[in-house]
Amino acid sequence: MANKSGKIRTIIIIYWVLLLYIIAALVWWYVALSRQNEQMTAYKIQELQTTDIRYREQYKKIMNENKRKSAQYFGEGAIFFLLISAGAIFLFRAVKNQLKITTQQQNFMMAITHELKTPIAVTKLNLETLQKRKLETSQQEKLINNTLQEANRMNALCNNLLLSSQMESAAYQKVSEQIYINKLLGDCIRDFSVRYPSRNIVFTPNDDITITGDVFLLQMAFNNLIENALKYSPKDSAIKVVLANKENHCQIGITDEGNGIPDEDKLKIFEKFYRIGSDATQKSKGTGLGLFLVKRIVDAHKGVVYVKDNQPKGSMFTIQLPLMS
Ligand code: ADP
Numbered sequence: 024m025a026n027k028s029g030k031i032r033t034i035i036i037i038y039w040v041l042l043l044y045i046i047a048a049l050v051w052w053y054v055a056l057s058r059q060n061e062q063m064t065a066y067k068i069q070e071l072q073t074t075d076i077r078y079r080e081q082y083k084k085i086m087n088e089n090k091r092k093s094a095q096y097f098g099e100g101a102i103f104f105l106l107i108s109a110g111a112i113f114l115f116r117a118v119k120n121q122l123k124i125t126t127q128q129q130n131f132m133m134a135i136t137h138e139l140k141t142p143i144a145v146t147k148l149n150l151e152t153l154q155k156r157k158l159e160t161s162q163q164e165k166l167i168n169n170t171l172q173e174a175n176r177m178n179a180l181c182n183n184l185l186l187s188s189q190m191e192s193a194a195y196q197k198v199s200e201q202i203y204i205n206k207l208l209g210d211c212i213r214d215f216s217v218r219y220p221s222r223n224i225v226f227t228p229n230d231d232i233t234i235t236g237d238v239f240l241l242q243m244a245f246n247n248l249i250e251n252a253l254k255y256s257p258k259d260s261a262i263k264v265v266l267a268n269k270e271n272h273c274q275i276g277i278t279d280e281g282n283g284i285p286d287e288d289k290l291k292i293f294e295k296f297y298r299i300g301s302d303a304t305q306k307s308k309g310t311g312l313g314l315f316l317v318k319r320i321v322d323a324h325k326g327v328v329y330v331k332d333n334q335p336k337g338s339m340f341t342i343q344l345p346l347m348s
Contacts, residue, residue: 031122038118042111049107053100057093064089127296127311134298134310138180141308142173149173172218179246183312186243187295190319197323198237201347204273205230207238208266211245215253222253223261232266232273233347236324244320244328247313248277248340254307256281256337272326272343280337289330293318317342 067085071078149170153163189195205228212226252262260280267274284292284299291297296311321328326344333339 034118038115042107045107046104049100049103053096056096060089060092060096130298131296131310131312134308135180135184137308138310139177142177145173146170175218179250180310182243183247183310183316186240187312187316187319190316190323197240199235200238202234202236202238202241204232204234204241204275204344205266207241208245208264208275211242211249212264214246215249219253221258224249224253225261225263227263227265229266229268229273232268234273234324234344235347236344237320240320240323244317244342245275245277247317248342251313252277252279252281252338252340254309255279260337268346269343272345275342275344276339277341278333278337278339280333283332283336284330284338292330293328 064085068082071081071085075081149166152158153166158166186195209226209228212224215222216224249262249264256262256279263276263278265274265276265278267276288297288299292299293314294311295315297315298309298311318328321342321344324344326342328340328342330338330340
């Protein structure tokens with residue numbers, strides 16, 4: 024890490040030294056040419072014969088040429104300066120963007136490694152315990168449930184990874200079928216209630232809402248939002264999922280009572296790999312892929328997704344999807 028930031032510092036120093044050198048050379052070039060112009064004008068005026076009847080006319084001509092040359096050097100210098108500045112800004116932004124992406128990818132790789140290693144380690148330990156010890160049925164059940172939960176986590180992570188790379192390369196072919204959104208949401212919530220029996224997930228259903236879409240994709244989007252609501256809120260707080268039928272669209276609201284999302288991050292969280300705060304300050308691990316996928320999926324269904332503050336605390340994610348016509 025230290026080596027990398029050292030390299031970046033060297034690159035930034037070289038960049039600024041080169042840029043300053045180019046600008047200094049440009050200024051020097053302008054001053055030298057202007058001086059030469061003045062010298063040439065003075066020389067030409069010296070050569071003029073004051074007694075010559077065309078003296079005034081020639082003097083004027085020399086001065087006009089002097090002005091024209093000054094304007095030409097200034098114009099050329101200004102255009103050159105503008106081009107260099109535009110190029111430098113473009114380059115700086117491109118490099119900064121690239122560095123940001125590289126850092127995000129590194130964080131992502133670290134998060135992935137952690138997210139994969141933990142469930143594997145827990146699963147291995149649980150299975151070894153089950154194999155080596157004669158446990159009571161209740162203890163066995165606890166271990167099996169715990170192992171299943173870890174397998175589910177890994178499954179969700181792999182689905183997110185696979186789907187995001189498939190959607191990036193346009194390899195995923197979206198299916199269009201009739202979906203009973205009430206049933207789909209109900210199924211998702213039932214799965215979460217089994218996986219997190221101690222959490223309170225309140226569902227307000229709404230019958231008869233059908234939309235056209237891809238069940239697998241929408242299930243992934245809902246799962247990601249519910250998973251986040253559970254992950255980023257206290258264990259004893261409730262999660263609310265409300266399905267509403269609006270005039271020409273259906274609305275799914277997922278509300279939690281966590282710490283909420285600062286205004287400046289409300290749009291950024293939908294970017295690929297974006298996670299709020301630095302990795303060191305983040306308590307819960309993740310990959311920054313979940314909401315990126317949610318946005319992609321909702322876009323693919325011609326819908327919208329956004330987040331607002333929940334009152335008195337927490338966040339409310341809303342998905343709006345067009346109804347089946
Ligand atoms: P991940 O959860 O894997 O980090 P996501 O793309 O799902 O990635 O979320 C991006 C970021 O948005 C998270 O890192 C988290 O900081 C923030 N976030 C998402 N959902 C919530 C929520 N319900 N409450 C607070 N913060 C959230």
